[in-house]
Amino acid sequence: MSTPLLEVRDLAKHFPSRGGQADVQAVDGVSFDLRAGESLGLVGESGCGKSTLARTILGLEAPSRGTVHFDGQSLGELSRKSWKAIRRRMQVVFQDPFASLDPRQSVLSILTEPLVIHGLFKPRERRLRALALLDAVGLGAQHLHRFPHEFSGGQRQRIGIARALALEPELLVCDEPLSALDVSIQAQIVNLFVELRQRFGLAYLFIAHDLAVVRKLCDRVAVMYLGRIVEIAESEDLYAEPGHPYTRALFSAIPVPDPRAPRPRAAGLRGEVADPRERPTGCAFHPRCPRAEEVPEARCRREGPALLPRRMNANGPARTMACHLAPAGQAER
Amino acid sequence: MTAVLEVEDLAVSFPSRGKPVRAVDELSLSLEAGETLGLVGESGSGKTVTALAALGLLPRSSRVRGRILFDGRDLLTLPEREWRRVRGNRISMVFQDPMTSLNPLLTIGRQLEEVFECHRSLPRRQARTASIAALGEVGLPRPEARMDAYPHELSGGMRQRVLIAMALACRPSVLFADEPTTALDVTIQAQILDLLGRMQRESAMAVVLITHDLGVVASSCDRVHVLYAGRSMETARTDPLFAAPMHPYTSGLLRSVPRLDDPRDQPLPTIAGHPAVADGRREGCPFEPRCPHAALPCRTDPIPLVALPGGRASACSRPDALRELEARGTR
Numbered sequence: 063m064s065t066p067l068l069e070v071r072d073l074a075k076h077f078p079s080r081g082g083q084a085d086v087q088a089v090d091g092v093s094f095d096l097r098a099g100e101s102l103g104l105v106g107e108s109g110c111g112k113s114t115l116a117r118t119i120l121g122l123e124a125p126s127r128g129t130v131h132f133d134g135q136s137l138g139e140l141s142r143k144s145w146k147a148i149r150r151r152m153q154v155v156f157q158d159p160f161a162s163l164d165p166r167q168s169v170l171s172i173l174t175e176p177l178v179i180h181g182l183f184k185p186r187e188r189r190l191r192a193l194a195l196l197d198a199v200g201l202g203a204q205h206l207h208r209f210p211h212e213f214s215g216g217q218r219q220r221i222g223i224a225r226a227l228a229l230e231p232e233l234l235v236c237d238e239p240l241s242a243l244d245v246s247i248q249a250q251i252v253n254l255f256v257e258l259r260q261r262f263g264l265a266y267l268f269i270a271h272d273l274a275v276v277r278k279l280c281d282r283v284a285v286m287y288l289g290r291i292v293e294i295a296e297s298e299d300l301y302a303e304p305g306h307p308y309t310r311a312l313f314s315a316i317p318v319p320d321p322r323a324p325r326p327r328a329a330g331l332r333g334e335v336a337d338p339r340e341r342p343t344g345c346a347f348h349p350r351c352p353r354a355e356e357v358p359e360a361r362c363r364r365e366g367p368a369l370l371p372r373r374m375n376a377n378g379p380a381r382t383m384a385c386h387l388a389p390a391g392q393a394e395r
Numbered sequence: 396m397t398a399v400l401e402v403e404d405l406a407v408s409f410p411s412r413g414k415p416v417r418a419v420d421e422l423s424l425s426l427e428a429g430e431t432l433g434l435v436g437e438s439g440s441g442k443t444v445t446a447l448a449a450l451g452l453l454p455r456s457s458r459v460r461g462r463i464l465f466d467g468r469d470l471l472t473l474p475e476r477e478w479r480r481v482r483g484n485r486i487s488m489v490f491q492d493p494m495t496s497l498n499p500l501l502t503i504g505r506q507l508e509e510v511f512e513c514h515r516s517l518p519r520r521q522a523r524t525a526s527i528a529a530l531g532e533v534g535l536p537r538p539e540a541r542m543d544a545y546p547h548e549l550s551g552g553m554r555q556r557v558l559i560a561m562a563l564a565c566r567p568s569v570l571f572a573d574e575p576t577t578a579l580d581v582t583i584q585a586q587i588l589d590l591l592g593r594m595q596r597e598s599a600m601a602v603v604l605i606t607h608d609l610g611v612v613a614s615s616c617d618r619v620h621v622l623y624a625g626r627s628m629e630t631a632r633t634d635p636l637f638a639a640p641m642h643p644y645t646s647g648l649l650r651s652v653p654r655l656d657d658p659r660d661q662p663l664p665t666i667a668g669h670p671a672v673a674d675g676r677r678e679g680c681p682f683e684p685r686c687p688h689a690a691l692p693c694r695t696d697p698i699p700l701v702a703l704p705g706g707r708a709s710a711c712s713r714p715d716a717l718r719e720l721e722a723r724g725t726r
Contacts, residue, residue: 246666274655314585316655319612321634326581
């Protein structure tokens with residue numbers, strides 16, 4: 063097999079707390095691979111560490127532990143100069159299109175700045191490149207000399223995407239790029255992400271909390287809870303039948319836009335998401351898990367389950383998940 | 396059924412450098428005891444302004460016309476002193492952001508006791524007992540211990556429970572819930588919507604649920620009012636609205652929401668363009684620039700809500716558009 067584009071191994075990011083409290087373990091031992099051209103969704107509730115994971119992969123935070131390899135190169139050992147070369151290949155789209163564009167820069171300047179920094183194209187060709195980028199995201203030449211405040215939220219997000227595409231990256235890390243947009247605009251941007259991926263062969267690490275959007279955009283999905291991946295599966299399998307009790311709870315809590323559908327349920331889920339400073343012992347999900355009591359000898363409380371291929375029941379789906387309910391090693395793949 | 400709250404021809408505008416901005420225009424709605432009415436629309440559609448008008452919380456600079464009838468009185472004519480007896484007592488509101496709508500310097504117990512002291516004239520000790528009971532009702536674990544907690548010591552879901560406890564403390568007849576779960580995670584959202592539904596059934600309170608989430612509307616509302624750029628586009632009971640929207644905007648909105656069961660490899664249907672700004676333009680339909688059915692008269696003709704069979708109403712008067720929508724259903 064060829065080297066994955068992105069190889070994340072046991073990655074952790076802990077933030078120190080003040081006043082002698084325990085560290086915040088925002089990300090705590092995450093491993094996954096992302097192949098070139100593949101789209102991986104990262105879902106989970108606020109505070110589960112998905113954004114911190116993205117920032118650590120991008121090198122915006124220094125990892126507390128673990129490694130990230132991009133196309134075989136370990137990012138932890140890179141010099142500044144090599145980082146610059148990697149950044150060309152790995153770009154980011156942020157959540158808030160109102161905060162992630164400089165209000166004093168025109169669209170032309172926003173789109174050509176990455177080209178200037180990386181010394182790409184002759185100065186007179188950069189304008190043409192900017193026009194091509196605008197065209198790729200559904201904007202036009204008439205927008206080139208305008209400023210961010212003249213655009214709606216959806217248009218700004220298009221500009222943010224065009225900027226990320228300027229350097230022809232292989233990987234786009236998208237951190238909740240839809241959640242600040244209105245419903246009617248979200249659909250436009252979802253379609254744009256689908257189209258761009260087909261056109262440029264991009265790989266996505268796509269962070270979102272809307273599971274229906276992730277299904278549209280991603281080949282595989284990783285579900286995070288309190289800093290760890292609890293389940294990772296092909297989209298088709300995950301959406302056909304979620305495996306991990308937390309994934310199941312997440313799915314059943316989503317309100318469906320159809321009054322005939324069953325009402326969203328808290329699905330026996332107790333209490334609130336735990337504070338990452340007070341990570342529960344064993345499986346972090348056990349205090350809320352509706353099935354923790356089925357596992358004998360309070361194992362869920364004592365021992366953290368490893369993320370392994372498992373089968374939930376005899377006929378159930380084979381999944382890579384972290385749960386004591388399912389014995390390890392019974393899955394075919 | 397009699398309406399507990401009636402809004403008639405409400406218009407709210409704000410002064411701006413150019414023409415005044417009309418945030419809400421010609422909005423009429425009525426609310427019956429015990430029902431949940433969804434106010435649906437995108438940012439800038441006038442949902443929150445409508446709620447603020449019904450609570451007398453609009454800034455002084457705003458200009459308000461129309462009537463809001465409650466208990467045989469027009470709320471828009473109430474002096475501020477009278478307002479204080481109604482607001483938080485007979486009509487309450489739960490705000491979107493549980494992080495910023497509590498006072499960070501006071502314990503949640505103190506903030507809750509104030510409600511009972513102001514509206515029920517309870518002495519401090521009784522107010523404390525009533526507050527502990529109110530916290531217990533909204534499912535806050537260990538309510539007595541939580542009384543002395545400050546807002547920052549609680550999670551978002553717990554803060555929203557506290558706000559709901561405050562809003563419901565006096566058993567209001569009408570509750571405006573403005574995106575009460577938007578800042579919360581889905582598993583917590585389900586718990587909070589359950590809680591609101593339970594509290595409502597116990598007291599026959601009417602709820603106006605303001606949201607942009609059509610999933611929340613489908614699962615929680617009896618009737619829906621769809622707003623666009625401050626105007627009513629369509630109103631109907633929830634089931635028929637989702638089964639066959641009778642306005643091109645509602646139809647476009649419903650079709651553009653990704654679902655867990657739609658074909659993965661097809662692009663999502665979209666609404667072209669971007670949301671209208673309430674810019675003071677008065678003529679014609681505000682949705683006209685984005686509407687696939689738009690024709691010349693849509694730019695100039697007035698768009699009153701016209702009654703349709705089945706107790707619903709639509710502001711779209713293009714007969715061909717309505718026929719097509721009726722034939723198509725949602726998808």
